[in-house]
Each structure stands twice: as structure tokens, then as C-alpha cells.
Amino acid sequence: MAITEASPAATAPVDTQLLASVNQFLALEAKLLDEGREEEWLDLLDEELLYVVPIRLATENRADEIQRGAFRIRDTKYHVRMRLQRLATGNAYSEIPPSRTMRLVGSVLVQRTADADVVDVTSALLVYRQRGIDDHFDLIPCRRNDTLRLTAEGPRLLTREVVLTEVGLATPNLGIFL
Amino acid sequence: MTVTTPATSLDADVAVTLDGVEQALDNHRLPVGIFNDEAVFKAEMDQIFGTCWVFVAHESELPKAGDFVQRRIGVDPVIVTRDGNGGVNVLSNYCRHRGTQVCQTDAGNSRFFKCPYHGWTYSNNGDLVGTPNKHGAYADNLDSKEWALYRAPRVESRFGFIFASLAAEGPTLDEYLGGAGWMLQMMVGLHPDGMRVAGPPERYKLKSNWKTGAENFAGDTYHVGTLHYSNEEIGLAPGLKSNVEVTRSYDFGNGHYTIGFPFVELAGPFAAFWGYDPETAAKFDLSGLDETQRHMVENEPPIVGTIFPNLSFLRSPVPVRVGEMEMAVITTFRQWQPVGPGEMELWNWQFVWTFQDEQQALDAYVAGQFTFGSAGTFEVDDTVAWEGAPKAAKSPWMRRQEMEFSFGQAHMSPVNREPDPTYTGPGIKRPTGFGEHNQISFYRQWVKTLRQGAQATRVQEG
Numbered sequence: 268m269a270i271t272e273a274s275p276a277a278t279a280p281v282d283t284q285l286l287a288s289v290n291q292f293l294a295l296e297a298k299l300l301d302e303g304r305e306e307e308w309l310d311l312l313d314e315e316l317l318y319v320v321p322i323r324l325a326t327e328n329r330a331d332e333i334q335r336g337a338f339r340i341r342d343t344k345y346h347v348r349m350r351l352q353r354l355a356t357g358n359a360y361s362e363i364p365p366s367r368t369m370r371l372v373g374s375v376l377v378q379r380t381a382d383a384d385v386v387d388v389t390s391a392l393l394v395y396r397q398r399g400i401d402d403h404f405d406l407i408p409c410r411r412n413d414t415l416r417l418t419a420e421g422p423r424l425l426t427r428e429v430v431l432t433e434v435g436l437a438t439p440n441l442g443i444f445l
Numbered sequence: 446m447t448v449t450t451p452a453t454s455l456d457a458d459v460a461v462t463l464d465g466v467e468q469a470l471d472n473h474r475l476p477v478g479i480f481n482d483e484a485v486f487k488a489e490m491d492q493i494f495g496t497c498w499v500f501v502a503h504e505s506e507l508p509k510a511g512d513f514v515q516r517r518i519g520v521d522p523v524i525v526t527r528d529g530n531g532g533v534n535v536l537s538n539y540c541r542h543r544g545t546q547v548c549q550t551d552a553g554n555s556r557f558f559k560c561p562y563h564g565w566t567y568s569n570n571g572d573l574v575g576t577p578n579k580h581g582a583y584a585d586n587l588d589s590k591e592w593a594l595y596r597a598p599r600v601e602s603r604f605g606f607i608f609a610s611l612a613a614e615g616p617t618l619d620e621y622l623g624g625a626g627w628m629l630q631m632m633v634g635l636h637p638d639g640m641r642v643a644g645p646p647e648r649y650k651l652k653s654n655w656k657t658g659a660e661n662f663a664g665d666t667y668h669v670g671t672l673h674y675s676n677e678e679i680g681l682a683p684g685l686k687s688n689v690e691v692t693r694s695y696d697f698g699n700g701h702y703t704i705g706f707p708f709v710e711l712a713g714p715f716a717a718f719w720g721y722d723p724e725t726a727a728k729f730d731l732s733g734l735d736e737t738q739r740h741m742v743e744n745e746p747p748i749v750g751t752i753f754p755n756l757s758f759l760r761s762p763v764p765v766r767v768g769e770m771e772m773a774v775i776t777t778f779r780q781w782q783p784v785g786p787g788e789m790e791l792w793n794w795q796f797v798w799t800f801q802d803e804q805q806a807l808d809a810y811v812a813g814q815f816t817f818g819s820a821g822t823f824e825v826d827d828t829v830a831w832e833g834a835p836k837a838a839k840s841p842w843m844r845r846q847e848m849e850f851s852f853g854q855a856h857m858s859p860v861n862r863e864p865d866p867t868y869t870g871p872g873i874k875r876p877t878g879f880g881e882h883n884q885i886s887f888y889r890q891w892v893k894t895l896r897q898g899a900q901a902t903r904v905q906e907g
Contacts, residue, residue: 320820322647324551331553337644340820341811345766349679349815353822358675361825399829434551435648435790439828441820 281377289377289388289415292422297370297392300444305351308444309344313416313423318342320429320441333430339441340429347444361398361442368443369395380414385425388413392429392445396438405438407431409445455896459488463892470885470892473856474849480654481787481838488895489783493754494519496612496898498621500756500780501525501535503794504605505641511554511569514645517782518611523597524548524558525607526569535597535609536571547594552645558594571596604633605640606778616902623903624697624871625752631742632758632776635729638799640776643810646792649819653831655755655789656891658781661827662749662757663702664883666692667854672826680767681822684711690860692878693745697871699902700753700890702883705874707745717743720762720772728800737870753890755781763812773805775813787835791828793818852881 292311299308322337342350353359374391394407410430415422429445455463462478462485469476479485501516507527514525515538522538524547538546540560547558547567557574559566566575571594576583597609601618603626608618619626633640661668670677670686677685693705708716718726731739741747751757757779762772776796781789795813797806817824834850837843855862858879868874875882893901 322645324645326550327553334645337647338810339647339814339818341814346811346815349681349767350822352679353675353681356675356678358678359826360672360675361829435650436819437650439649439651439832440825442825 281379285379285386286375286377288417288422289386290375292415293372293375293388293390296424297372301368301370303365305354305444309347309351311422311424312344312347313425314344315425316342316344316347316427317425318347318427318429320431320445323431323434325434339431359442361440364399366396366398366443368397371395384417386415386417386422388415394443394445396443398439407436407438407441407445408433411445455488455492456484459484459895463895466888467892469849470852470888473852473854473881473885475852475888477834477838477843477848477850479838480656481835483786485895486783486786490519490521492895492898493891494521494611494783496610496615496900497754497894498599498601498608498610498618498899499754500606500752500778501600501609502533502607503640503642503778503796504533504602504607505639505799506552506645507533509554511556512552513548513555513569514552515548515550518597518609519783521611522546522548523609524594525609528568528570529556530570532570533600533602533607534570535600535607536567537595539595540565541573541592541594565592567594604629606633610899612899615899621699621899621902622752623699623701624695625699625701625750627738627871628695628697628701628703628747628750629752630734631738632747632760633796634733635731635742636798636800637730640796641799643795643797643806643813646780646794647814647819648793649791649828650784651789651791651828651831652787652835653789653828654787654835655781655783656888657831657834658779658789658791658827659751659753659755659757660884660887661831662759662779663751663887664694664704664749664878664881666694666704666878667881668830672830673823675826676816676822679822681763681816682761689878692748694875694878694880694883695747695750695870696873696875696883696886700887700894701751701872702887703747703750704878704883705741705745706748709744716762719746719748719760719774721774722772725774725798725801725805728798735870737868741870751887753887754894755783757781759817761816763816765808765812771808773808773812775809775816777813777817779817787838791819793824852885854879854881855885 319338320340322334323332326332371393372390376389378387389412392409397404412428414425416425499518502514502525506514510529512527516523516525524536524538526534538548540547542565545560545562547560556569557566564577568574573589573592597611598613599610666689676682695703749759760776762774765771765773778794780792795810797809816822860877860879862875862880864873
């Protein structure tokens with residue numbers, strides 16, 4: 268599934284049950300990733316997942332900033348699985364020990380789509396990351412444009428577009444999930 | 446316009462440092478101090494980045510008149526523009542009036558750059574074409590030629606790769622590249638339509654010194670089996686531990702290097718041409734290559750290399766999905782951008798062949814970023830391993846200890862490292878990745894260039 272432009276701000280009322288379910292989902296994701304429970308997080312990803320971090324540039328027009336044909340990451344679920352396998356080898360040096368992270372999720376907006384089982388969700392994410400034996404920390408600020416599939420087992424992440432606030436990353440790598 | 450070639454007089458402390466480095470290199474050692482030293486860094490900016498041919502952009506980033514990108518030569522911001530006559534200009538991004546940066550964006554399209562401060566306006570070839578309140582401010586007394594944006598005096602391109610030199614005089618680009626031009630031809634000159642960038646460069650800041658990236662890509666096959674072994678474990682790349690011995694090391698002189706990989710010898714004929722699928726490989730036009738190049742691209746092509754000072758590349762087959770046969774061959778060029786003595790930015794471009802269809806290009810781009818990018822399964826580990834050297838350079842104990850790094854494989858490795866007498870290409874070919882010879886050679890070139898600027902370039906005969 269292709270990632271589409273971020274939806275306009277959802278002003279139409281959304282039923283509180285849906286909003287609660289989406290909030291719970293995003294909070295659970297953040298908690299699992301902060302606690303190093305990536306395998307459990309993997310179960311929350313739809314098989315059709317597309318996870319993209321586009322390249323952002325400083326441009327005169329806002330509309331040109333996000334280069335949607337260009338990316339730092341363009342992962343399907345296969346790629347995410349490979350990353351997790353690599354982290355599990357015990358030889359993925361940059362995440363040994365794992366970064367200590369705190370993902371703060373907020374400004375959640377939910378919007379229904381034409382497909383009754385799919386909702387658009389945008390959220391702000393601020394990741395505090397302290398890596399290895401660093402005496403400093405990195406902040407990774409971003410906004411995420413997601414689509415979630417609503418299933419009998421609960422929401423599943425179908426697409427995620429991570430719009431980084433920075434054009435040049437201050438953290439040395441994106442070895443963690445956003 | 447007057448152009449000044451940077452002075453070649455070195456700070457006295459730096460001169461002493463370089464003497465020490467040279468002596469240490471004779472013993473296959475390297476003093477750690479050069480990885481975090483303010484005076485050395487300043488000298489690098491003048492003598493290396495102020496004189497050498499430095500990569501600034503690829504022509505596919507500037508397809509139309511008016512297109513521009515903002516880039517760096519050392520720590521200097523430059524605007525690379527395509528003017529109305531199709532020419533490429535490399536302009537200093539400082540307004541001549543008060544130094545305000547006339548271009549505040551990474552890329553765009555414009556015929557003019559107007560300074561936001563007082564409104565001095567420059568055309569995209571650098572000419573000063575407008576000053577507000579001209580009659581009251583200057584009448585006709587302002588010489589618009591004298592007050593143009595400073596321009597890199599020499600700009601040239603090879604296979605679409607645009608290089609600029611801030612020195613008015615010195616070796617030509619062809620003289621400077623020497624055997625590296627021959628190597629580039631194998632990497633990117635195999636089709637009349639050439640290669641194109643898959644997207645703009647992605648940038649990430651590392652707390653490491655720019656030389657470490659350049660040294661690593663010049664020939665460090667030794668680290669691959671340890672730092673990147675996890676990629677072998679998950680089936681992404683075979684033989685990482687064992688391959689160091691059989692890689693070929695090329696030293697083209699002038700600080701340019703490549704590593705060749707014997708794909709056909711190790712994996713069989715299907716791995717010819719880096720493992721490109723036969724349909725793609727059939728599109729390569731080898732008619733412009735000499736016999737040595739033809740043998741290399743088919744059997745043991747360049748997979749990684751460095752062009753002095755700070756441009757490196759890597760080409761490698763990566764399975765589109767592990768366990769399936771289909772390979773995407775990735776091509777990344779990257780620049781180790783100096784930011785400060787112990788800090789750099791990595792600028793990473795993925796390249797694809799212009800003739801490749803959308804799916805092939807996307808596969809190569811995805812696989813390229815998956816392995817070599819800010820989230821790359823290889824690259825993430827490099828980004829942190831390289832942080833050690835600048836810290837060690839600032840360590841009080843290591844300074845008292847006069848810590849030196851070991852490049853001792855150059856005399857300790859029992860593997861045959863003699864230059865191959867049958868090799869007919871430029872420079873030297875060694876039959877193995879052991880020996881750390883390319884890395885030692887890189888630092889010797891660094892010493893020479895700090896002392897003499899790009900005059901340290903040796904022009905190769907024939």
C-alpha cells in the first residue's frame with residue numbers, strides 16, 4: 268500500500284472508543300520498544316506494512332520539504348524482521364548495550380477513511396535516546412503519519428511515514444525504530 | 446576577480462606533528478592526536494580542502510537551468526548552480542556586502558540569489574546584478590565584477606561527478622584523479638546514459654573524524670568480518686570473515702584506492718559484473734574500456750574505494766529477500782564532511798543506472814539504504830565504532846602515553862602482499878586485503894598534502 272499525503276487535521280468528531288483504542292495502541296508500541304520487547308511489537312505490524320522515513324530538505328516552499336520519492340528507510344515487514352534477527356545475533360555492535368530510550372507520543376489525531384477497517388492517525392513523537400556508554404543523549408523529534416488496520420485482535424500498523432523534524436540527523440544512526 | 450591560492454606555510458606546531466606522523470608511519474604506526482586537534486583541522490581546511498579537487502554534486506541533481514544545491518567544500522558552504530547557459534558554477538554562500546548567507550535552502554531552482562539583509566542580488570553564475578537604492582547608495586561606482594560572489598576557480602565533471610578546486614592553479618582534474626578516473630570509469634562509465642542519484646543525500650552527524658571514513662573505505666577489509674559479521678549471520682552477505690585474504694587492494698597514488706572482489710573466482714560465472722542480472726549486465730558497453738578494465742569489471746570489480754580527500758563509494762550485491770535468488774546491486778557514494786576536529790557529517794547518496802526501470806531502481810535504492818544509510822545494517826555499526834579515535838585523542842592518559850595506532854599488518858602479515866607483477870593497470874595491485882598498505886598510503890598522502898597542498902599530486906605518465 269502506498270503512503271499518501273498526510274490527511275488534513277481531523278476536525279470531525281471521532282467516537283471516543285476508537286480514539287481510546289488508537290491511543291492505547293500507540294502507547295503500547297512505545298512501551299514495548301522502550302522495554303526492548305521488539306518481538307511483541309512485531310506482532311502489532313500488519314503483514315502489508317510499509318515503514319518509510321523520507322528525506323527532508325530545507326526548501327523555500329513547505330510543500331517541497333518532504334522528498335517522498337527519497338528515503339532513509341523504506342521497510343516492509345520482511346526488512347523489519349531482518350533487522351530484529353540482526354539485533355538478536357549478539358553482534359549488532361551499535362545496539363550493544365541497547366539504547367536506553369523514552370518515546371513520548373502526543374498530539375494524536377484520528378480520522379476515518381473510506382475503508383471502514385482503516386484509520387488515518389497522526390502523532391508527534393519525541394525519542395530520548397542514550398546510547399552505549401555515551402555521557403550525552405540524543406533527541407529524535409518527528410511526526411508520524413500512520414494508517415492502522417482495525418482487526419478483531421485490535422489495531423495493526425499498516426503504514427507509517429516518519430517525518431523527521433531535522434534535515435540532518437543529530438543522532439549517529441537510526442538503529443532504533445520510530 | 447582575484448583568486449588566491451591558499452598559502453603553503455604551515456603552522457609550526459602542525460609541522461612538528463607531521464614530522465612525528467611521518468616517522469610513525471615508517472614504523473607502521475599512527476599517532477592518535479591527529480584525530481582531534483584544532484590546529485591540524487585548520488591546516489586540513491586550508492591545505493587539503495583549499496587546494497584539492499573536492500566532489501560537490503552529481504549532474505543528475507542539476508538537470509534544469511536554475512537548479513541549485515547547497516554543498517560544502519571542507520567547512521565552507523557553496524552553492525552549486527546550473528546557469529542559463531548550461532554551465533555549472535560553484536559559488537561561495539556568503540554575501541560580499543556583510544557575509545549573510547544568500548542561499549538558506551538545501552536545494553531549489555532560481556535565477557537569482559537575493560541577500561535577505563540589504564538586498565544585494567546575484568545571478569546564479571555569481572554576478573552581482575542588483576543593489577537596492579542604487580542611485581543613493583552607489584550611483585555607478587560599484588564594480589559589479591569585483592563584488593560578485595566568490596567562485597571556485599576551477600570546476601570540472603567526470604561521468605557526471607562534479608568536482609571543484611578552490612585553488613586557481615594546480616593539477617588538472619585528470620592529473621589529480623589519475624588512476625581513480627580509470628576506476629570511476631569502471632564504476633559509473635559503463636553506459637552512455639550514465640548513473641543518476643536515486644535521491645538527495647541523507648545526512649547524519651557523527652562524533653568521529655572525517656579521515657576515519659576515508660581510511661576505512663580506502664581498504665579496510667579487515668574490520669568487515671568482525672564489526673559487520675551480524676550481516677553474515679542473517680544471510681545478507683556471505684563470507685565476511687574469510688574474504689579479507691582474497692580481496693585485491695589497489696593503490697592508484699595521490700590518495701585514491703579501491704578494493705576489488707573476485708566474484709567469479711569465488712562464486713562462479715553467475716556473479717560476473719558484481720552480480721547484476723544478465724539482462725542488466727548485457728546493457729553495459731565495455732567498448733571504451735581497456736583490457737585490464739574489461740577483465741576487472743567482469744571478474745573482480747571494484748567494490749569499495751576512496752578518492753582523496755573525502756569521497757568514497759561502495760558497490761555490492763544485496764539479496765532483495767534473503768533466501769531468494771534475486772539480487773539488487775547497490776551503489777552508494779558518500780562524503781565524509783569535516784565539521785570540526787572530532788566531528789563529521791556523513792552525506793550518503795544512492796545511485797542507480799539511468800537505464801534501469803522504476804522497479805530495478807527502487808530495489809537498488811531500498812537495498813542500498815537497508816545496508817548503507819543512517820539505518821543501514823552495516824553502516825549503523827561503523828557510525829559508533831568510529832567515535833573512539835577522537836575521544837582517545839583527547840584522553841589525558843592517552844596523550845601522556847603518546848598513543849599510536851597499529852598498522853603493523855604491513856610488516857607482520859605472512860600473506861603474500863607483493864605488488865602483482867602481471868597487473869597492467871595504473872598504480873599498484875596487491876593480491877590481498879591484508880597488510881593495511883592502502884591505509885598507510887592514505888595517511889602519507891595526507892601528510893604530503895598538508896605540506897604542499899594539491900601540488901602533492903603526482904602526475905602519472907602514460
